[in-house]
Amino acid sequence: MITDVEILNEFAHHEPGVARINNGSFGSCPASIIAAQKQWQLLFLRQPDEFYFNHLQPGLLSSRRVVQALINASDVDEVSLVDNATTAAAIVLQKVSWAFSEGVYSRGDAVIMLHYAYSAVKKSIQAYVSRTGGHVIEVPLPFPVSSNHEIIDEFRKALSLGKSDGRRVRLAVIDHITSMPSVVIPVKELTKICREEGVDQVFVDAAHAIGNVDVDVQDIGADFYTSNLHKWYFCPPSVAFLHCRKSPVSDDMHHPVVSSEYGKGLALESAWIGARDYSSQLVVPQVIDFIKRFEGGIEGIQRRNHEKVVEMGKMLAESWGTCLGSPPEMSSSMVMVGLPGCLRIFSDEDALKLRRHLRHNHRIEVPIYCKAPRDVELGREWSNLVTGYARISRQVYNVTDDYYRFRDVINRLVDDGFHCGMLS
Incomplete structure (x- = not known):
């Protein structure tokens, strides 16, 4: 097992003398993983063509298989690696935007999100949903909060409001752990309520979840689930996964950056978005080795x-x-x-x-x-x-x-x- 001295050495690059009690914002990557990342970066820089044709895609597939096991996904093709949870939100909301634009959804149909949703996700909903005719409803969560029942009651009220005047609730965006204030949300229960109430799709923004709480996407049952691997899972910034449960909708999900891989499935589209640094996504198996020391x-x-x-x-x-x-x-x-x-x-x-x-x-x-x-x-x-x-x-x-x-x-x-x- 790892010793206290070894832990100190792994994080010796932290600025001395700072009481760093804010892991939630940016996470922290240990020295051994930074070294592994550097090896991937050098492998690319030494011979980019060799790296692209022989190392990149097998390496990313290995990382996706690790994530598949971590979150209990039924198929590795359900797992895509992206830069962060904000990118994942853009992928999901882009699909919703197309549905409004193409008349699949009616103007005024609702998207529900929590009042304490992350600000970037709120802005993304404004950019993708409000501009194309969607009606956005915020669930006003109590804080301080004393029980899950308070959250569930407010969520049910928002769903009723979303379904008023003949509207359909097309998407519910639910945080697994809200950022500020930080509260663990009963995502499984809220997803079940969405199914009972006829909500088309459920997207769980779990930016803080993996490495912080247990994650079982099959048990939660949402259509889309994303979490950052650099916040609580010791990866270097920035890397996240997006899990898309297999369905006709998920088969037509696309990365906002269109590359030559367009149309080959979201996982492959996300695995090649041009010449960039993929090393954060490639070190996931090495992170598993670090975690096993505890x-x-x-x-x-x-x-x-x-x-x-x-x-x-x-x-x-x-x-x-x-x-x-x-x-x-x-x-x-x-x-x-x-x-x-x-x-x-x-x-x-x-x-x-x-x-x-x-x-x-x-x-x-x-x-x-x-x-x-x-x-x-x-x-x-x-x-x-x-x-x-x-x-x-x-x-x-x-x-x-x-x-x-x-x-x-x-x-x-x-x-x-x-x-x-x-x-x-």
């Missing part, structure tokens, strides 16, 4: 990360007199922790300024989320009004001192009378 493999890593981040989240909340944003069973390797109300985080700009202050002045990297106060709350004491949450992550390279540093810095800011209004 007790329990990826399941053991996930379990330990989850248990530790919940423990640290509770420690922070107790120290600050706040609370977690969701119960532990609705958290992954990321937890939302309420920040003291006296910090006066009243806008997204305040949250960004505080995050920048923590980075530049205290060498702590952590995202801050603002839950804007309602008008009726503004009269309450600042110290009792939790309007900001920190999203803390835990990955194998983190140590307990990272979170203690964060705790102590926030406590010092509070003791000094600091608030976000002081930041320019």
Whole structure:
């Protein structure tokens, strides 16, 4: 099994002295995988023709087979490798856009997404769906949240709204783990509801899922499922997979970048989009070897990360007199922790300024989320009004001192009378 010293060596390229508790945004790639990536890059640079004709496609197929096993896909042809989950969303939404443009879907038919969908996916829905006549409905999710039932109830209400006035709900976009605020969504249950209510297609945006929670695409039952391999699965940026369940719809899915492979299936189209660096996609088998060095493999890593981040989240909340944003069973390797109300985080700009202050002045990297106060709350004491949450992550390279540093810095800011209004 890998030792603590070996883990430190694998991530020695991290900037020293930074409490890096934000694995969720960009992930982190170990040194041994960076070395494997460099070998693939050199193989291409030494003799590009040899690489393209004899190494690229077999290498990508090996990576796709690894992903197939990881997610329990029924066929390797259902798995395509793409740059990131945003690219996967573009592929799915492009197909929806064509259906509106070609009259397969009627103007005003609905697409449903969660209110906390990732901003790039929201923009993609605007670009591909709204412009071609689709009606977009956002599911308003509660936060803080205490149970899956709250999410399921709001989702059912949105489906009813989507089906009103004779509309059809053509697509539901469901996050497996929302980004900000971070909450594990009951995707299997919501997919089942979509089937019962006649929703045409279900797309699960699981950007944070693989390596973070268990993924079984056959059990979830969605039509499309995507996840980044560079966030929680130790791959270098950027690489993701898109799983398309076999159907007449998936047979006509295409990569937005059209190459000479157009028409040969999405997996092959995605495997050649011109001369580019494919090394991130090619090292997936080597990542498996890295993960096997840990007790329990990826399941053991996930379990330990989850248990530790919940423990640290509770420690922070107790120290600050706040609370977690969701119960532990609705958290992954990321937890939302309420920040003291006296910090006066009243806008997204305040949250960004505080995050920048923590980075530049205290060498702590952590995202801050603002839950804007309602008008009726503004009269309450600042110290009792939790309007900001920190999203803390835990990955194998983190140590307990990272979170203690964060705790102590926030406590010092509070003791000094600091608030976000002081930041320019």
